[in-house]
Amino acid sequence: MSEAPKKYMNPYLAGFFLGFILLTTIYVSGRGLGASGAIKSFVVQTVETVAPDHAASNTYYINQKQSNPGGPLKSWLVFEVIGVVIGAFLSAVMSNRVAVKIEKGPRVRNGVRIGAAIFGGALFGFGSQLARGCTSGAALSGMAVMSFGGILTMMSIFGMAYAMAYFFRKLWINKAK
Amino acid sequence: MGPLVPDIISNEFNFIIAIIVGIGFGFALEQAGFGSTKKLVGLFYGYDFTVLKVFFTAGVTAMVGITLLSHLGMLDVSIIYINPTFLWAALIGGIIMGGGFIIGGFCPGTSVVAAASGKIDGWAFVFGTAIGVFAFIEAYPLVKNLLIAENLGDLLVFEMMGISRELFALIMIFVAAIAFIGVGLIEDKVNHTKTKWFKNSIIKYGLSITAAVIIVLVTIFTPTRGELMDQRIDEKLAAGDCEPQLMDKDKLAFELMHNYYQYNVIDVRSAEAFKAFHIPTAINIPLEELHKTEHITHVVQNIKTNVFYGNSFAQAQRACLVAKYHGRADNFALNCTALQFNESFFLLTDEQAPDNKLDGETFVFRKNAAQKLKEIGEAVANLNKPVVKKATRIQGGCS
Numbered sequence: 112m113s114e115a116p117k118k119y120m121n122p123y124l125a126g127f128f129l130g131f132i133l134l135t136t137i138y139v140s141g142r143g144l145g146a147s148g149a150i151k152s153f154v155v156q157t158v159e160t161v162a163p164d165h166a167a168s169n170t171y172y173i174n175q176k177q178s179n180p181g182g183p184l185k186s187w188l189v190f191e192v193i194g195v196v197i198g199a200f201l202s203a204v205m206s207n208r209v210a211v212k213i214e215k216g217p218r219v220r221n222g223v224r225i226g227a228a229i230f231g232g233a234l235f236g237f238g239s240q241l242a243r244g245c246t247s248g249a250a251l252s253g254m255a256v257m258s259f260g261g262i263l264t265m266m267s268i269f270g271m272a273y274a275m276a277y278f279f280r281k282l283w284i285n286k287a288k
Numbered sequence: 289m290g291p292l293v294p295d296i297i298s299n300e301f302n303f304i305i306a307i308i309v310g311i312g313f314g315f316a317l318e319q320a321g322f323g324s325t326k327k328l329v330g331l332f333y334g335y336d337f338t339v340l341k342v343f344f345t346a347g348v349t350a351m352v353g354i355t356l357l358s359h360l361g362m363l364d365v366s367i368i369y370i371n372p373t374f375l376w377a378a379l380i381g382g383i384i385m386g387g388g389f390i391i392g393g394f395c396p397g398t399s400v401v402a403a404a405s406g407k408i409d410g411w412a413f414v415f416g417t418a419i420g421v422f423a424f425i426e427a428y429p430l431v432k433n434l435l436i437a438e439n440l441g442d443l444l445v446f447e448m449m450g451i452s453r454e455l456f457a458l459i460m461i462f463v464a465a466i467a468f469i470g471v472g473l474i475e476d477k478v479n480h481t482k483t484k485w486f487k488n489s490i491i492k493y494g495l496s497i498t499a500a501v502i503i504v505l506v507t508i509f510t511p512t513r514g515e516l517m518d519q520r521i522d523e524k525l526a527a528g529d530c531e532p533q534l535m536d537k538d539k540l541a542f543e544l545m546h547n548y549y550q551y552n553v554i555d556v557r558s559a560e561a562f563k564a565f566h567i568p569t570a571i572n573i574p575l576e577e578l579h580k581t582e583h584i585t586h587v588v589q590n591i592k593t594n595v596f597y598g599n600s601f602a603q604a605q606r607a608c609l610v611a612k613y614h615g616r617a618d619n620f621a622l623n624c625t626a627l628q629f630n631e632s633f634f635l636l637t638d639e640q641a642p643d644n645k646l647d648g649e650t651f652v653f654r655k656n657a658a659q660k661l662k663e664i665g666e667a668v669a670n671l672n673k674p675v676v677k678k679a680t681r682i683q684g685g686c687s
Binding site for chain 1: 290291292293297302303304305306307308309310311312313314315316317318319320321323324325326327329331332333335338341342343344345346347348349350351353354357362363365367368369370371372373374375377378379380381382383384385386387388389390391392393394395396397398399400401402403404405406407408409410412413414415416417418419420421422423424425426428429431434435440442443444445446448453456468493496682683684
């Protein structure tokens with residue numbers, strides 16, 4: 112594991128490969144890729160296990176239970192995300208990129224980075240449920256099937272990120288003065 | 289014909305497919321560098337546009353692929369999952385996610401990739417996402433109205449723009465190509481570098497874009513299988529050859545009364561018309577669906593004689609030609625329409641009894657035939673009917 116990390120794949124080649132995977136998914140399963148849906152399944156399962164009384168009183172959990180009679184974890188996206196973990200790990204091992212570390216912008220404290228990651232994740236988690244999908248499920252898969260909603264979500268994700276980039280530049284490109 | 293789930297691949301096996309495509313997905317994301325938060329955020333500060341390059345290439349590749357598969361009749365785009373458009377939820381959800389992106393430095397998919405390769409900030413983001421989802425579920429009664437407001441349904445962007453799927457794909461290829469060149473220039477400026485345009489890479493990228501354009505042009509200019517068939521049949525009809533063999537209505541009635549099992553009577557009208565009235569023992573395959581793979585097997589068989597009828601003789605004739613086109617030569621077209629058959633047999637009243645038009649013998653025969661056919665029809669009602677498969681839209685998405 113002491114070898115130097117290999118270079119990343121040519122972005123266009125990686126994009127073609129990703130597009131091909133997405134196309135295969137749509138051809139075989141009739142649906143696109145996703146990510147946030149799997150995290151939702153884990154959340155629902157956790158709440159149902161830890162606080163069954165609470166789950167029984169909230170309409171959202173009740174609806175979930177009705178639409179997933181096999182339990183929240185028996186969902187396509189959960190299996191897909193298990194695959195993502197395997198695939199990403201294999202790829203990282205192959206390219207010598209496995210390392211337990213915190214990646215962050217220059218001069219950012221670890222605590223700040225972790226706090227920002229959790230807060231950003233929370234925003235993303237909330238937004239993805241509202242928009243019915245995240246960058247994978249709504250933006251990428253939506254673009255592939257030419258869904259208006261998917262493309263709209265894509266534009267608002269990236270548009271907002273650009274609009275806010277200036278205000279959060281200290282998290283990422285804080286140069287020494 | 290795709291999608292392969294649930295008819296060819298079962299819903300259970302679909303979970304295994306999910307793991308396999310997930311591995312490919314994770315592999316592609318990690319190889320592209322999406323496990324690194326700095327690479328992702330580079331998009332917003334102009335120093336690294338990998339995200340845009342990968343994302344756009346992937347989207348356009350899948351888009352062109354879907355267009356091609358649909359054109360070849362290999363993928364039924366009317367039943368694949370289309371992300372529904374709920375205007376406000378899509379916009380506001382996207383805005384919240386955009387904020388999450390710039391603060392957290394990941395999106396859910398990429399944070400999983402980062403976590404899998406050991407990044408602690410990736411784990412933190414995944415944890416944060418779970419909190420956000422939990423918060424949404426708890427706030428569900430409050431946001432429910434926003435979630436379902438302005439439902440525009442399975443709206444497709446090219447429909448909204450009033451252009452065809454193919455044209456939109458073509459536009460996206462050009463937009464992507466221009467964007468790739470543009471972001472290359474921005475990267476150079478921000479990083480103070482200068483991209484060298486090697487002859488090899490120009491040729492390579494040029495050819496890739498050309499290939500995509502050619503694929504889309506092929507789908508625009510070549511007819512689909514169904515269109516090709518219609519075209520050939522129109523030519524034949526115009527030329528006046530291949531008149532189908534005719535089946536007289538009384539002959540059909542007689543044959544059905546005595547040898548119904550030798551005949552495959554096919555009603556090519558709509559399902560509603562079929563439901564209102566059909567000749568006993570007939571099966572229903574609307575003309576415009578006759579050429580589809582799942583229906584044509586009912587027509588191209590060697591056991592029974594096909595007899596087609598419809599709203600008009602032209603319909604029956606065309607159905608014969610469709611069957612012939614697919615390799616079944618021995619077809620009959622009924623020499624009257626469905627309604628005429630109904631009038632001649634089942635709506636026969638005693639007042640019509642032996643008059644100038646109908647001699648006594650025929651009248652008695654038809655009266656009996658109507659009775660007998662009704663009995664046979666009831667007896668074999670469900671025999672040989674095409675199984676009505678209701679192709680419902682596949683459920684997908686992240687919510």
